Amino acid sequence: MKLRKVTAASAAVFALSLTATACGSGDGDSGSGNDGGKKITIGIKYDQPGLGLKTPDGKFTGFDVDVAKYVAKELGYAEGDIEFKETKSADRETALERGDVDFITATYSITDERKQKVDFAGPYLLAHQDLLIRADDNVTKGDDLNGKKLCSVTGSTSAQNVKDDFAPKAQLKQYGTYSECINGLQSGAVDALTTDDSILAGYASQDQYKGKFKLAGLKLSNENYGIGVKKGDTAMVDKINAALEKMVKEKAWDKAVQDNFGPAGYQNEPAPQIGNIVK
Known part of the structure; x- marks a missing residue:
């Protein structure tokens, strides 16, 4: 890279700006759990009422959104630090591999095939x-x-x-x-x-x-929803799992279920145990 000559005053200002950046909270890439980072990007669905929905006024609602917000809070991020990114089913693995998102909470069923490409925290919901x-x-x-x-x-x-x-x-x-x-x-x-x-x-x-x-309440299959994380980021998985356990313990999980599914009379399963995949 070519650098232009600068005055002594300009050089001092430039040096100070670099120092401030280095002492800041980072570039928002949470990676293995950069607690208190500047921003965190979370993949969700935009078109699933009750789970992940972007409303006409630009707000985000749903059970997955509530879980994502709770986890982000436990990782050290204020709600205003969260950037939600639409992550469609076919794009989830690629978004994690490229680093477009820090984690994904989007009706993401844990399967052996998917575990070859990404790591999962959870499960946080057993659906059918x-x-x-x-x-x-x-x-x-x-x-x-x-x-x-x-x-x-x-x-x-x-x-x-x-x-x-x-x-x-x-x-x-x-x-x-x-x-x-x-x-x-x-x-x-x-x-x-x-x-x-x-x-x-x-x-x-x-x-x-x-x-x-x-x-109808037929339970025709088991769908273990997990939070997708970039393959190999075990530190992030551990921190998210700790956050999910706390969410259940504090009854915030129960509240999120009732707030988002209650009007439908949804007979939800109890909160699953971390790592317990129901086949």
């Missing part, structure tokens, strides 16, 4: 694949869906899993978004929507849907 149905309908087992219209989003395996394992005569309907499935359920175009029960509860808890839908 379930069905959302109209409040006046009754579905008590998977084969009740035979002959009925079952909705999920394009690219999801949830509806196909139900057809393969429980209701081979179900009629699959694929829409672009869960919101479209919800609209179809409301109009009668479909009879049920399937994905994780936490996601379904988040949608059903929205003001415009309260009392119109309910979860």
Whole structure:
């Protein structure tokens, strides 16, 4: 790099600025847990009510958001130090590998395949694949869906899993978004929507849907939600796990569940133990 000549006064100012930077709180890269760092970037979903949602006024709400804020606080960051970054399902591993985010809290199920690329803290929630149905309908087992219209989003395996394992005569309907499935359920175009029960509860808890839908409570699979961290950053994993344990102990976890899922009558599992993956 070429440097221009500077005056003695300018050099002194430049030296002072470097000293101030060196003594500051860093560049915001939390890495292995840079407590009290200037900024922390957290990956979340922007389009999942009850879990990770960016509202029209620019606020962020949901259970994943509440968990992320609590963990960040325990790592030494004020709420104003948090930068939330939209992290879609297909982009999560890449975002961690590139360092675009410090950790991800975004309905991120812990799987053996994903653990080859990233490390996980948690789990912090045990969800299940379930069905959302109209409040006046009754579905008590998977084969009740035979002959009925079952909705999920394009690219999801949830509806196909139900057809393969429980209701081979179900009629699959694929829409672009869960919101479209919800609209179809409301109009009668479909009879049920399937994905994780936490996601379904988040949608059903929205003001415009309260009392119109309910979860069937079938528990068709186990989904252990973890907090994704860059591969090899075990120090960060340990600090996040300690924060999650404290969140449960202080009952802040229970409050977050009730605040975000309560209106849907979500029968959540108790807070999982750190490292306990339910198959």
